[in-house]
Amino acid sequence: MNPENVFKPLKPTYSNVVKVEDIKSLVFISGQVAFDKEGNIVGIGDPEAQTRQALENLKACIESVGGTIDNIVKVTFYLKDMKHFEAVHRVRAEYFKKNPPASTLVQISQLVHPELLVEVEAIAVV
DSSP: OOOTTSOOOSSTTOBSOOOOOSOOOEEEEEEEOSBOTTSOBSSTTOHHHHHHHHHHHHHHHHHTTTOOGGGEEEEEEEESOGGGHHHHHHHHHHHOOSSOOEEEEEEOSOOSSTTOOEEEEEEEEO
16 A cells, blocks of 8 residues: 555555554564575575575465465565665566565675575565
8 A cells, every 4th residue: 555645666566554454373584585495595696586586485484374475564675785676676576466565675784695685574464
């Protein structure tokens, strides 16, 4: 939802406001990065590949508690370099098509591993 008296989202992949009614379970998903199941980094140097892997991990986390990507109401993206914004946005748009969540995106100096470029955490209602 985007109130009339607040600026419109720069990209249509997030909402300024998300109202949740009839809460059953509130799910907090820790920051997900581009690690595969074996702990290998997917897409070294490739922000799109890393974003896709991080979002696939996020999707697996929400599905493990009976939800879907559509249950996510808030995401926070952490980027090592804002120059990767467009690449991250392209991938994010593939995942958050219907009722996009509230979103925050910030640049940080470092992630848990020097080859990682993006991390995403989420809050969901299932």
